[in-house]
Amino acid sequence: MTSYVSHTTVDCADAFTLSRWWQSVLDYREDPDDPNEPGHEECMIFSADGRHRLLFIEAPDTKQVKNRIHLDLRPAEGTRDEEYARLTELGATTVSDLRNPDGTGWVVLADPEGNEFCILRSEGEVAAGRS
Template sequence: MASYVSHTSVDCADAYALSRWWQVVLDYVEDPEDPNGPGREECLIRSRDGHHQLLFIEVPDPKRVKNRVHVDLRPREGTRDEELARLLALGATAVDDRRNTDGTGWVVLADPEGNEFCILRSTAEVAASRGRDGA
């Protein structure tokens, strides 16, 4: 017997606003039978293939410390740095730059409510660097 992840929950102050932000970042969709809306205390979005869901839940407590669990994003297209520029333009905030001179590493960002997440290199960037290294 085993379990599976039903959804990832994100505590927040404004479930609708934050779900809309992440919906744009991830190109996720709402459940048409349970649409999100302003004032909803819980808003769910899911990947287009239905394999991953994010549930935003309004809580009265503000975020105070670093997240113990966070998501790592990998660009579907383009490069890590192009995706970083897009996310910053959407309102993300850079928290820590862990990029290395050899191209490895990541950037820690925060969403509009301060929840941290990371942006990694794209699969194509990783494959290209392995080709250069002979690995």
Template sequence: MALRISHLSVDSHDAHAQSHWWSEVLGWSEDPEDPNLPGHEECMIFSPDGRRRLLFIEVPDAKAVKNRLHLDLVPTDRSREEEVERLLDLGATQLADHRRPDGTGWITLADPEGNELCVLTSELDRPDPYAHLVR
């Protein structure tokens, strides 16, 4: 049996605000035929090719502990440091710095609702070790 992931769901206090923040971060967009509006309890965004999706779902619970799942992001058109600065300007918070002297490593941030994400070394600074998996 084969399965594929339809989308990743993220619990949110404000699904609309989170969908817009992450759209800005990733360069993704909402479905123009089903736009995300303030007050919507579910807001989905799509990658430019429409194949990857993030769904933000409003929940009443506050985030209490570290996420069990988070996104690791790789900058494609700028350095890791430039990307981190952009995300901080968008409202992210820096949680930890795991950069190494050789330029590898990552920086851990949190989105406006406290969900962790990591920014890895830029594609400009290293080859993609998983490029052989892309079809």
């Protein structure tokens, strides 16, 4: 007997706003039969193939320390640095820049509520031996 991950849950202050932000980051969708709306305390978004889901749940407490679990993102198109630029334009903040002069490394960012995640190099960059 085994288990599988049904969805990843993110505690937050504003489920609707944060789900919309992550929707734009990941190009995820919401359930058209149960759309997310302002004021909803729980908002779910899905990957295009429906295999991964993120659930945002409003919680009364604020983030106090570093995440114990986080998402590692890899650009679907372009490079790590292009994706870094896109996400900071969307409102992500840099927590730690761990890129190296030889192109290796990653960047730790935080979403608008302070939840940390990483941007890794693209598969193309890995295949080319870059970063």
